[in-house]
């Protein structure tokens with residue numbers, strides 16, 4: 001990680017050479033899974049509601065090498081914080097393992113677990129809520145030393161003074177309270193506390209998101225200096241691509257509980273492979289006027305609920321590159337319109353009674369035959385932004401006709417039989433992508449049906465340690 005002397009692409013030469021000395025990762029995350037259970041209260045059980053799994057983290061695998069900064073990026077709700085907290089064992093996993101220095105952290109107990117808790121620390125986003133307003137900052141930073149009974153009282157106080165100085169505060173301030181400090185200073189206090197036990201590994205969970213932009217850079221620079229000085233390894237969680245770009249050696253892109261792409265930061269930013277990574281990058285505001293004038297694409301819709309994630313590729317409900325069946329010729333905007341329509345029919349998310357401003361009246365669950373064509377036309381107008389080309393227009397009308405008898409299943413089946421895509425039937429495995437010239441890109445596995453050949457499948461982790 002480095003922020004002080006950025007080169008042309010915003011990463012310093014130093015950061016590009018900061019990793020790669022070690023074949024064995026410091027941290028190896030293997031198929032990590034964390035489900036929460038909703039509808040699981042006594043009342044729910046009395047009401048007969050079944051518990052529902054919230055799949056916050058759903059089988060992620062990656063490695064972190066000593067001295068590097070791995071970025072974990074994705075929209076809000078994708079499972080980044082849950083991943084960070086679960087791998088630190090602040091939450092227990094529902095599946096998978098995490099090896100730290102060769103030991104599965106979920107097997108640790110007693111003194112081994114205590115040792116792990118000193119070695120792996122976290123810095124949270126919000127320095128306002130993560131500090132106890134009734135404790136002086138000296139006591140706050142000293143607390144982990146007290147809990148772990150490190151040194152004498154005098155030695156602990158001396159260490160607190162050193163730490164405060166080291167993070168850019170004055171040792172004279174240790175009797176002050178959090179409200180006497182600015183946001184950036186409070187984050188420095190949080191960092192000092194995280195460093196108190198001389199950890200090797202820090203999870204930085206949105207460490208600058210609550211700060212003013214001008215202060216963000218200072219805190220990132222401080223984290224960079226501390227990494228060099230104390231040989232720290234970072235997992236940096238952020239939804240902010242500019243933060244990730246400037247400080248990370250490698251980047252893992254997370255979507256709805258899964259890692260969709262992972263690779264060296266430079267490659268991810270210069271040559272993103274997964275449509276989600278591309279869409280995330282497209283949605284970043286541009287710095288230069290030329291680029292600002294270019295149309296900025298935003299990702300359509302919201303992240304679906306992790307209670308009921310889409311089948312197959314989870315990004316397919318928003319993806320601008322969904323793959324049509326081999327025998328269907330259709331442009332992407334028409335295919336997207338039909339996919340969205342299918343989704344609404346399959347979830348019965350269309351109010352049939354209100355179509356055409358209530359001009360159609362269902363009797364015994366069906367419309368009179370004379371009204372069906374008007375009803376279909378009104379439905380098309382409501383559900384489609386633009387008319388479809390042949391033969392798709394006819395197929396869609398057939399499906400909509402089934403809704404005139406409220407036969408949702410027949411409508412859904414009519415479209416499914418024509419338009420079912422590999423993106424919905426099959427969860428893509430991580431594969432090493434191929435460039436247009438036929439070169440494979442071994443360090444950038446991607447989970448997308450657009451790429452690769454199943455003979456070269458890999459799991460989520462890069463095949464080799466980060467490049468020098």
Ligand SMILES: Nc1ncnc2c1ncn2[C@@H]1O[C@H](COP(=O)(O)OP(=O)(O)OP(=O)(O)O)[C@@H](O)[C@H]1O
Nearest residue numbers: 036054056075076077078079080081082083239306
């Ligand atoms: N204790 C919990 N119980 C139930 N669901 C939870 C719990 N904690 C998190 N979730 C759900 O898990 C999903 C992932 O949340 P998480 O906070 O890990 O995402 P994130 O990518 O870090 O987003 P953000 O940046 O908004 O925190 C979300 O849908 C969230 O609502």
